[in-house]
Amino acid sequence: MLISYFDDYARDYEPYKAGAWCYEDGCLYRGLITLHEATGDRRWLDHLTRLVDAQVDADGGLADYRIIEFNIDNILPGRALFYLHRLTGKARYLEAARLLGRQLTHHPRIASGPYWHKLRYPHQVWLDGLYMAMPFKIELGLALSDQRLVEDAIAQFNSAIDLTFDAASGLYRHGYDESRLQDWADPDTGLSPAHWARSIGWLAMAFVDVIEHLPEGETRRDLSTRLIALNDRLAALATKDHRWLQVIDAPEATGNYPESSATAMFAYALQKSERLGIDQRGDLGRSALLALANLEVRPVAGGRRQLHNICCVAGLGPFQGIYRDGSIAYYLTEAIRPDDIKGVGPLMMAEAERLLAESTTFSRQNESQRRPAVNAV
Incomplete structure (x- = not known):
């Protein structure tokens, strides 16, 4: 059921910001890449190529991309450039990735190293940005054989998770303000006040996508722990x-609800944790995926299906005339929109992990059946 839903969705997808290079489209690109890797089915690569090629010109320029905005979100779709370059050898994809790398060379940072989330969010680190930039920077370092890029990405990631960790809950806060100037920032810790599930979902996906590229050793062990x-x-x-709930640890909050994008992100990260040999909770991820497929992928008028209960967007600080204070109440006021790509992309990724686990199990069963019987002595 999910495969046909994903195919329909990708076929009819309209770029999130009228064709401008943006992280939302990057969520779809990640979904298509993981499905292609898991299945080898050409349709996912065809969808990916069609959509990316509409945004990358012959010289590696990116549609409506402005480096001086220093928007960390814009880095995420760049991971598709490495994938297409590896498969096609076309130089323009790598040139476009180098352009994003130039942004990271000059991107402002807080004192301990991590990037600001955006130029218009000064001195702030958000969990979202760890997923947007760190796996890309590691892949860029590998593509250019520049270990310094890899090491910097790991150092930033370690610093950011230390800064955003809330020891009392064992969870991570959406944002950290080094300056303590934001009204949402705790004057002592600099942290935002509540635990938004999707921000932790971005972090969970960043964990597995960073660890995936690390060799065995202390750094990999520490991040795995x-x-x-x-x-x-x-x-x-x-x-x-x-x-998982929109405000993940507040089941008593009026209006709290199971949120689909965070659930899909955790379904992906839990399964991939198992595949990487980190943890053994893949079954929980697969159960979450099944829950979404059964409860939230529902028919709508015209016979199509949609993924429901996706928080459209949430952030911190001033935006479109309101001040987002990071409270439980704030997160429960944000709009819910079906079929938003921030939910559908991770759902694709979670299904790709399920397919990989299924194929691995099948291969092991076949191998077991091929082994000659050993007579007991």
């Missing part, structure tokens, strides 16, 4: 039907 601790908390906070 941090991820296992997060997975422990996710297991404890899952709803009875294997989903």
Whole structure:
């Protein structure tokens, strides 16, 4: 059921910001890449190529991309450039990735190293940005054989998770303000006040996508330990039907609801944690995926299906005439929109992980059947 839904969605997808290079389209690109890797089915690569090629010109320029905005979100879709360059060898994809790398060379940072989230959010680190930039920077370093880029990405990631960690809950806060100037920032810790599930979902995906590229050793072990601790908390906070709430640790809050994008992100990260040999909670991820497929992918008028209960957007600070204070009440006022790509992309990724696990299990069963019987002595 999900495969046909994804195919229909990608076929009819209209770029999120009228064709401008943006992270929302990057969520779809990640979904298509993981489906292609898991299945080898050409349709996912065809969708990816068609959409990316509409945004990358012959010289590697990116549609409506402005480096001086220093928007960390704009880095995420760049991961598709490495994938297409590896498959096609076309230089323009790598040139476009180098352009994004130039942004990261000059992107402003807080004193301890992590990038500002955006130029218009000065001195702030948001969990979202760790997923947007760190796996890309590692892949850029690998593509250019520049270990300094890899090491800087790991150092930033370690610093950011230390700064955003809330020891009392075992979770991570959406934002950290080094300056303590934002009204949402705690004057002592600089942290935002509540635990928004999708921000932690971005972080969970960043964990597995960073660890994936690390060799065995102390750094990989340390990050894996941090991820296992997060997975422990996710297991404890899952709803009875294997989903996670918009404000993940506030089941008593009026209006709190199972949110689909965070659930899909955790479904992906938990399964990938298992595949990478970090943790053994892949079944929880697959149960979450099944819950979304059964409860939230529903028919609408005209026979099509949609993924429901996706928070459209949430942030911190001033935006479109309101001040987003990071409270529980704030997160429960944000609009809910079906089929938003920030939910559908991670759902694709979670299904790709399920397919990989299924194929691995099938291969092991076949191998077991091929082995000659050993007579007992």
